[in-house]
Amino acid sequence: MGKVLLTKAGQATIDMRKDDPSLVVTATLEWNGGSATRRRAGADLDLYALYVPRSLVTSPGQRPVKTDQAVYYRQLGSSVAPPYIALDGDSKVPGRETITIRRPDLQGYVLLCAYSAVENGTGSFKSYGAQVVVTDGRGSTVAVPLFNNRNLSYWVAIALIDFNVPGGVEIRHVEKYSGNHVEARPTLYSSGTFRMSTGKIEFKTR
Template identity: 85%
Template sequence: MSKDDPGLVVTATLEWNGGSAARRRAGADLDLYAFFVPGSLVTPQGKRPNKTDDVVYYRQLGSLSVAPYMALDGDSRVPGRETVTIRRPDLQGYVLLCAYSAVENGTGSFKSYGARAVVTDGRGSTVTVPLFNNRNLSYWVAIALLDFTVPSGVQIRHVEKYSGNHVEARPVLYSSGNFRMSTGKVEFKTR
């Protein structure tokens, strides 16, 4: 497998069963986000990186046939799954996969939703992340960082970092592949 392999397709799936009946009644809307840096905007080592606001999520589903060559399959507002598919590894730089717990859910940890993420390149490299954090007031989790700058095509790194209590600000991805939690735009999903 190499970066120039047109058949390389990465999929990332956020799955959740809603946890308990009480949790499902209170709300169990999770959202998968794919923050990204196109390959043409990756900052060379030693240069100052830039923040990116580029993201595929429920309000911006993306496209597999034109840039950004990644797309989310839709918005599940109830327990289920959301999947983002990423193509054209030769045009990708970095992708940070995150999950957001809609504020309308009230308090509840990612663990209480029965959530997990599965990221695979379809070629034998798969990362499964059960989201076991018990903090009821963490609205964001950065799950995995996909590095498309490596010669082999993609490196999937498990990062699993959670936002602070009551922090609704998104994570921020930089053009160097680094990221920071709780420093981006404030998210507030309403029906």
């Protein structure tokens, strides 16, 4: 597929054989901290992967259930055992954090979110120069930018990875923000839908 830059509410599908045991999908949160003033004020962002295993996915018409499963800086996950989703670590300065997703045949949905540490102060995720980049390591790369300058949110849901698409994996630009100064993270449901500001409360200082 090559390189694709998603538009607002856009989506792209990476063609792949999900039964290929060597297939690895990576999702990276990149941010440069924005301006020098913004970096001095604080630029500690955290990548979260909220996920639904394929075994828990509900079909259309079934009642979806919410899930609390997440890989993030306090729960790094595993690439060799369930959930086969792992975070490489916690970067407290501008840079990148990467989620590695293996065994796509066992995955349902992965919602990629970013959290801004309270001590960063106010400032939009866009002002940090944040975006998510998803790749299959085989020449397909999907960049998911942010378009809105929402200054008072600690959370943003950036992209949804849908492993239920026949013959491939779909990446969708979702860009939804939490309420002003709300610490509760998003909630992902077994249908792939999600709600902001309704999940577990996180509080992190730099």
